[in-house]
Amino acid sequence: MGTTHDNVVGLVLAVSSSVFIGSSFIVKKMGLIKAASNGKRAATGGHSYLFEPFWWLGMISMIGGEIANFAAYAFAPAILVTPLGALSIIFSSVLAHFILKERLHIFGVLGCALCVVGSTTIVLHAPHEKDIHSVKEVWELATEPGFLVYICVVAVAVCVLIFRYVKSHGQKNMMVYIGICSLIGSITVMGVKAVGIALKLTFEGMNQFIFFETWLFTVVVIGCCLTQINYLNKALDTFNTAVVSPVYYVMFTSFTIVASVIMFKEWAKQDASQIATELCGFVTILSGTFLLHRTKDMGNRPSEVHSSSDPLQCPDNTKTPQTSEI
Structure with missing residues (x-):
């Protein structure tokens, strides 16, 4: 580390x-x-x-x-x-x-x-x-082409699941609800990280709440959290919790890591062996959770x-x- x-x-x-x-x-x-x-x-x-x-x-x-x-x-x-x-x-x-x-x-x-x-x-x-000195830097990362493409893919996938599959398959296949929660959850974590950085910098004496980006990230977090909680409750109410919990953990964590790697480029300065080791550690955690x-x-x-x-x-x-x- x-x-x-x-x-x-x-x-x-x-x-x-x-x-x-x-x-x-x-x-x-x-x-x-x-x-x-x-x-x-x-x-x-x-x-x-x-x-x-x-x-x-x-x-x-x-x-x-x-x-x-x-x-x-x-x-x-x-x-x-x-x-x-x-x-x-x-x-x-x-x-x-x-x-x-x-x-x-x-x-x-x-x-x-x-x-x-x-x-x-x-x-x-x-x-x-990565050292970040302003919430504007986070905004720049969030508006780069790679992450914008990811947001568009997530938005399209979530809309398809909600408007096409929730009514027809939501009560039969838990992957519909869990997919919505996991995809939105990855965006939630990115928003949480942005707001967390803004609060950290503010407490250090650099007020970040004078920037509209901070408030926009806050709105995104609130909206995503409410949607995520709604569909997670539907999944828990419909399917066996012992199955929902590990599957949701796997999907949510996977999408979050993908979103973080795209937005913050956390693997940019690591070699192939370090990345492979981290992936092995992640798979080991998933195996243990499922077991x-x-x-x-x-x-x-x-x-x-x-x-x-x-x-x-x-x-x-x-x-x-x-x-x-x-």
Whole structure:
């Protein structure tokens, strides 16, 4: 990894984000389970969890994690920050094993190990973040022909999916919803990075909010986030979360890395061996994430597997740790 101060700060923030987000789902679930025993559960429209301190503690932890993740993009390249979101899955799985007694099978342990190995590989070979001194520089990068072509391709693909395939295939094929979320998510991350850089420079004494570009990036982030959340909720509500989560992570991370490489040219100063190593690390993380999700119930007895899929036992079964989202 480039040993620049910004890369180190970005790494620490990204790992901290994973810890906060991973633990937030466990704490929230504890609150939801407790609320379900005292009132109507969340899965059937109950809101008794709003009176549970554990649920609020989990929400605070999640918000803290998202803030740390947002800040990480201001310091480190997306190719370093985005894949590290898999660490939140590991942290959540380990805590669930010890606290919620959701047994982690040997293949789950192997999945966690693969995620750690892949993350370490990417961290050790991550490129240096380009020095940016104004949000106008980010705007110049965003308006270069290569990235404009990428934006046009994304816009066309999203429009085709929304207006052509959502009604006819949205309820049958999860790739429709996930494709929309992943494509838009890659633009969201680029916007988040731009706004993060603007905030960083502003705190350093160079006000970036006097430029219209900063506000335009902010509008893009808000609009993309709302659209992304809408279709992600549709995917989670329609299909099995255990399948949606790893597939979405793979597609979202892949498109984000492609967008970041095109816009910020993060591979321009790296040789073929460094790029190949980073790609190997990324594939290793994807393999670990997929293995962890696909085998998460293998360590349970049949009765335990049944109750883990019961909304009463798992009130928050539509939530899984994920980055990124931004």
